[in-house]
Amino acid sequence: MAITDFQQELSSLLPIFQPASIAIIGASNNPAKPSGQPLVSLTRWGFKGKIYPVNPKYQTLCNLQCYQSLKDIPGPVDLCIIAVPARMTMPALLESAAKGVKGVIIFTSGFAEVGPDGAEIQREMTRLAKETGMRICGPNCMGVFSSRNALMANFSVTDLPDHVLVPDFLGFISQSGGFGVAIYEIIKEKGIGFSHFVSTGNEADLEFSHYMGYMAHDPHTRVIGGYLEGIKDGQKFLQAADMALEKGKPVMLIKAGRYPASARAAASHTGALVGSEKVYSAVFKQKGIIRVESLEEFQVMLAVLAAGKIPRGKRVAILATSGGSGVALADKCAHYGLEVVPLQKQTREALDAILPDFASSANPVDITSAIMTQPGLLEQCAQIVLGDTDVDMMIVNNWALHGDQSRLEQMTRVSARCDKPILNLVWGPEREALAAIRYLNDQLVPAAREADFAIRALTSLAEYNNFVHTRLNSALSKPKIAENAREKASEILDRFPPGSQLTEYTAKQVLRAYGIPTTREILAATAEEAVNAAKTIGYPVVMKIESPDILHKTDAGGVFLNISSETEVREKFQVLMDNARAYKPDAVINGVLVQEMLPGGTEMIVGIGKDRVFGSTVLVGLGGIFVEALEDVALRVVPVTPLDAREMLDELKGRRILEGLRGQPPADRQAVQNIMLRVSRLADDFPQIAELDINPLMVFSEGRGACAADALIVIA
Amino acid sequence: MAITDFQQELSSLLPIFQPASIAIIGASNNPAKPSGQPLVSLTRWGFKGKIYPVNPKYQTLCNLQCYQSLKDIPGPVDLCIIAVPARMTMPALLESAAKGVKGVIIFTSGFAEVGPDGAEIQREMTRLAKETGMRICGPNCMGVFSSRNALMANFSVTDLPDHVLVPDFLGFISQSGGFGVAIYEIIKEKGIGFSHFVSTGNEADLEFSHYMGYMAHDPHTRVIGGYLEGIKDGQKFLQAADMALEKGKPVMLIKAGRYPASARAAASHTGALVGSEKVYSAVFKQKGIIRVESLEEFQVMLAVLAAGKIPRGKRVAILATSGGSGVALADKCAHYGLEVVPLQKQTREALDAILPDFASSANPVDITSAIMTQPGLLEQCAQIVLGDTDVDMMIVNNWALHGDQSRLEQMTRVSARCDKPILNLVWGPEREALAAIRYLNDQLVPAAREADFAIRALTSLAEYNNFVHTRLNSALSKPKIAENAREKASEILDRFPPGSQLTEYTAKQVLRAYGIPTTREILAATAEEAVNAAKTIGYPVVMKIESPDILHKTDAGGVFLNISSETEVREKFQVLMDNARAYKPDAVINGVLVQEMLPGGTEMIVGIGKDRVFGSTVLVGLGGIFVEALEDVALRVVPVTPLDAREMLDELKGRRILEGLRGQPPADRQAVQNIMLRVSRLADDFPQIAELDINPLMVFSEGRGACAADALIVIA
Secondary structure, three states, X not given: OOHHHHHHHHHHHHHHHOOOEEEEEOOOOOOOOOOOHHHHHHHHOOOOOEEEEEOOOOOEEOOEEOEOOHHHOOOOOOEEEEOOOHHHHHHHHHHHHXXXXXXXXXOOOOOOOOOHHHHHHHHHHHXXXXXXXXXXXXXXXXXXXXXXXXXXXXXXOOOOOOOOOEEEEEXXXXXXXHHHHHHHHHHHOOOEEEEEEEEOOOOOOOOHHHHHHHHHHOOOOOEXXXXXXXXXXHHHHXXXXXXXXXXXXXXXXXXXXXOHHHHHHHHHHHOOOOOOHHHHHHHHHHHOOEEOOXXXXXXXXXXXXXXXXXXXXXXXXXXXXXXXXXXXXXXXHXXXXXXXXXXXXXXXXXXXXXXXXXXXXXXXXXXXXXXXXXXXXXXHHHHHXXXXXXXXXXXXXXXXXXXXXXXXXXXXXXXXXXXXXXXXXXXXXXXXXXXXXXXXXXXXXXXXXXXXXXXXXXXXXXXHHHHHHHHHHOOOOOXXXXXXXXXXXXXXXXXXXXXXXXXXXXXXXXXXHOOOOEXXXXXXXXXXXXXXXXXXXXXXXXEEEEOOOOOXXXXXXXXXXXXXXHHHHHHHXXXXXXXXXXXXXOOOOOEEEEEEOOXXXXXXXXXXXXXXXXXXXXXXEEOOHHHHHHOOEEEEEOOXXXXXXXHHHHHXXXXXXXXXXXXXXXEOHHHHHHHHHHHXXXXXXXXXXXXXXXXXXXXXEOOOOEEEOOEEEEEO | OOHHHHHHHHHHHHHHHOOOEEEEEOOOOOOOOOOOHHHHHHHHOOOOOEEEEEOOOOOEEOOEEOEOOHHHOOXXXXXXXXXXXXXXXXXXXXXXXXHOOOEEEEOOOOOOOOOHHHHHHHHHHHHHXXXXXXXXXXXXXXXXXXXXXXXEEEOOOOOOOOOOOEEXXXXXXXXXXXXXXXXXXXXXXXXXXXXXXXEOOOOOOOOHHHHHHHHHHOOOOOEEEEEEOOOOOHHHHHHHHHHHHHOOOOEEEEEOOOOHHHHHHHHHHHOOOOOOHHHHHHHHHHOOOEEOOOHHHHHHHHHHHHOOOOOOOOEEEEEEOOHHHHHHHHHHHHHHOOEEOOOOHHHHHHHHHHOOOOOEOOOOEEOOOHHHHOOOHHHHHHHHHHOOOOOOEEEEEEEOOOOOOHHHHHHHHHHHHOOOOEEEEEEOXXXXXXXXXXXXXXXXXXXXXXXXXXHHHHHXXXXXXXXXXXXXXXXXXXXXXXXXXXXXXXXXXXXXXXOOEEOHHHHHHHHHHOOOOEOOEEEEOOHHHHHHHHHHHOOOEEEEEEOOOOOOOHHHOOEEEEEOOHHHHHHHHHHHHHHHHHHOOOOOOOEEEEEEOOOOOEEEEEEEEEEOXXXXXXXXXXXXXXXXXXXXXXXXXXXXXXXXHHHHHHHOOOOHHHHOOOOOOOEOHHHHHHHHHHHHHHXXXXXXXXXXXXXXXXXXXXXXXXXXXXXXXXXX
16 A cells, blocks of 8 residues: 555544544443443533434433434434444444444444454454445444544543643554553643544554554644554554654554563454564664653653653763762663763863862762752753753752752753753652652653653653654665666566475576676586586586475585586586485476685675565574574564664674674675665565575675575565 | 681671760761761660760760760770761771770761872771771761661661561661662651661771671661672672571662763762672672662562562463553563463463453453452452462552552452562552552552562562572582692692793693693694604694793694694694794794694683682683674683583573584583583682683583683783
8 A cells, every 4th residue: 555545544534533523322421331421521521513322212311312323313423432232333333334424433342352253243344444434443442532622532531631731742542441541541640631542442444553644644743652562554554653754753652562471462452463573673663663661761751752852862961969879870871871971171160160079070960968058059050061062961860858949940940941851860758759750740841750761761762863863864875776677586586386486596586686696606407517607607616406396405415615626516416416316306406506606704694574464574684603593683674774774784793793803804784785775675576575585695895795695585 | 708707707897786885076966967966866766875975065965964085985985976077087086996996987078089188098097997996887978877776876867767567677788878868768668677777988997798797697687788889898798698698688789880981980989999790790690689770679679578478480470450451561571581371270260250251361360340340359360360379479450549448458468368479560640559559568568650670679589589499409519629639730820920821731731630621632842742742642633832922823823723644743843833933033932732633512611700809700601703793701700609600601692502503412511511610619729810711612512521622821
């Protein structure tokens, strides 16, 4: 699906989020029931559109006329909430379709999550949505809340919040109703305004990615958050992520199901395809999605963003009131990847001028107990430190004292004057500390009790900012791929039926079509041809058996290296043939591949894989024992950008090998990256390639390129 | 220092912790000043011993006679607190020594932490303590607090706590006064009783390890905690840690200075030798010391221990009230190393009998919203799950609702009946959640808001329990080292002056004395001798130049492998000699080492290193590119136990190579461990060995042993 199709599709979500009229099938006026909550809340909080309760048991509900059935409603219905028992759900859905309803939210449970019968009904829902264009949220969901239009089309958010510091801020999408509401409650309490809150349920029709794409375009949502267990359509998710990037909206996701134990639980929970953690992790990196590990971290991120700030880099200054706490915070900052940088000379001089002798103007700055005796010292120090152009953000450790508002006010003033993020870590007795955090929070000054997640939140935001910046400004160029590459590769690949495998000789032809260097080689049917081939290529040569039935050539005694004479070529030709027949008597043998013997280099592997959610992936690793002993590979989904390729190599544990160990010159990383990009293009052009292994890719020293020494392609 | 000496030394700390009489030099009655706080607090809280204020300015202070000077005090003085300006400190100290005072606490700052002059005075303090036996706490410290005798010999803890759930529980030692007090306040608030709180200051005499050893023996301390930047005397710390292990007291330390940035800050803070993080980390592992990463984690650990519980293993059951929260918690548990195990069949059946159909009895158990409609369901489920013998601990996610005490009471009852730890993760609005946590905490039921650190706390305790258990029950035997090993090695090593290096030939003699297999080899002075040597050893052989002046033999063209004939021996002998002279014309050449050519195996390295705090260390790594590209080495301080040796191999990133990759048989781990233990003994016997490198140690397949192919020893 092209991105424009998906974008167009998103307009079909408007009736869900901005309906002019809502019908509630199974409505009641009991706010303790899912069927009663929407009606009670919609009327109470003044939803501006039309509200039609539908329930044959009542004449009126909440002072509104109650309809016997949907078709009795006089005007059109944009959105219909279905809150009836499972067995009545499908009829209600058909009725909705008949009425021309544009969007439906199904609260009812008992479908795919309970077993095959439920799953079958759910598939009917999906079919109906596809046929009619009527969009479905749920089933088995808690519904939708939007704040601007008081759209209480759910049974979890029943009140408009009374304490909103930043309205129209966070759009939140949850694949768990209960957990999502827990997150909603905790974040709401901090004064963060939700533009929308969506519980997605079983996603019979609308998926996580639809809501994400919708919020990316919604002018009243500034950041997007979510609880995610698994994506159904990887391409839609990638497109939604691109939209959020395009619109400059950070996406912060809690992604569960990382480990087998939790993935199993997630699968049984929503029936979601959890997919490979490694691929999700790659996708998040590729799209700048911020992975949230805890609610505390999420709160700090939101507080920093709500204050309209973001760290421009990772350089942090620490302002502490005791030496020990400064050291402990420096440890945490270093641990999570911030740089505790030296302060500039003039910064230190300015600090020394106001700090007592026994204080320290180094980073971490130790103000000492002078903070208690010199009024305004905290503010002065903070101001000086923030003026340092080597500092991207500041962390202050603040000891909460009952009745001592001065320090909090000082920090508020400093924060208001500066566009660098300032994080206050507040220690002290619980009551005082929480009161201090509340005060700071209300002034939009980020504050927390524990260092770890708060510091990680700052790190993640700095990384996000760096990602956005690098992505926009990256001058890395894409390799030029020959215009006829696709056509040439197509000619070869189209010959192979699904499930078949291409031999080395054929696979390398595909690689060459895409400009990927391979060994020079000639396929020889006879010993005589092999001798001529060796002469053409030049001694020494490598000889390999070429057979579609022998893919693990080494196991079959099918490879000889370093052959340096005509006699040896003749001899090995015969041995190869004999070995092949012994290994697999009925093997079809195409001949013997005579190829150049490559000089020494670093062995790597580059390949294509398939993820059932996100499709083709490109992977790279250090060859041989590194892959086997350490699983040292980096992976991205296709298409891979030049920036991705560079980061993939940086990600390898054994990357120092590429820098040149033991006096070796550095390896030609550029060449490897270039090949990775060509492989990505190949994967993108031919989704039928289930697997490609270039193993080994011999990488030579800087400027000398790399060469595919062996290759294998498997068709899906 | 032998362990018994250190133990005896600890009795000299009694006057610091249990003085019968305290003098305060520079006393005042102003509780806002460090000089006033001890006097005010000691009198107010009823310290039972004698209190002598000393200050020429007063006749009486706090209704006590005030003395002009220490010598005017009629009786003996056990403990003297010095709270005078820096320039008056040394005189006060000398006066204390003259009076026969047994322990001194010096609050005063301005010594080693401010510069060389202060450091010189501090060295005088150290000398005085050594000469007189008078022990010193500080200078630049906040002093000592002990709760049983109301010993308020400090200026930070001024009150006896009014809310102690578990008295005589935690002894805490802090190398930062300010940060230590912050920790004290936060932990105290949770009802954890402190037996002692010590701020160690600059440690002119008494060190962190002294206090730790004292608390290990103190019958009123059940667990030991601390904030540590650096240890001065590694051996004392190891002994104190052994004492705590012996007495069954968990030691939980916040260790700062892990990264260069924070280590620098720590060094400038207390002048402590921060030492190598890798070595501290090894020591903590070897002594079962629990590393605490955050205060939240510390609180949960204390809560679990205070309830008298500890997880017997890492198998956890999760009880959740929504599918999503169960999945998210399972993720966290897996991430921190707990095992989310399948529940037993009868457990699941019992759960299924009481849970609604749409709930899940798998682990994580999803009770669903039935928790709200079925009273007592939480307690029933918890009871069933805890009865599962495959479960070591339980985590419950509890949603705090205003006025809903029932679930909290249910959890309290369950917890009281069971010796498995139960952790409650309480979500919900801040006020309600904190009230619920307080309630549970007061019933000694561990509870927290955020999952991460709480789960890590459980993991750490399970690991501690496992460590203690394995250590006691480990049937691993030590290798028998020949009785004359030390004597034989001594004969060789004593010939080498400090700073010198032993060649391969000599170093291997030392190894053989300790039963470490080496290549068979003969030193040949002439080509003729070399030929004979090769005959004796058997072809093929290796030939290496043997010279104390050529330590990097390969660089000098000084190594030839796989020599298989007499002619070749003669030829290579000459080449070796020529190369050596060309490389270093004035090199002393002992001859040529003719040695057996080892069959293929896994290359490893085993060695000895020196840490300036903890002394000799043993390290092991995978040889070649693994060490260089990944720094893949494991390290322990000497003496290494059989358990340590096993864990060191498990710690290697490339450990799978030892299991046998690519169809190779597994390597002989036993042989490597055996060699590591022999190397440890060698290091222990000869502290003058600054460095030993066995590189490579060729490791053969299981049962076939290992052999030192090359070796080098450097004398300190």
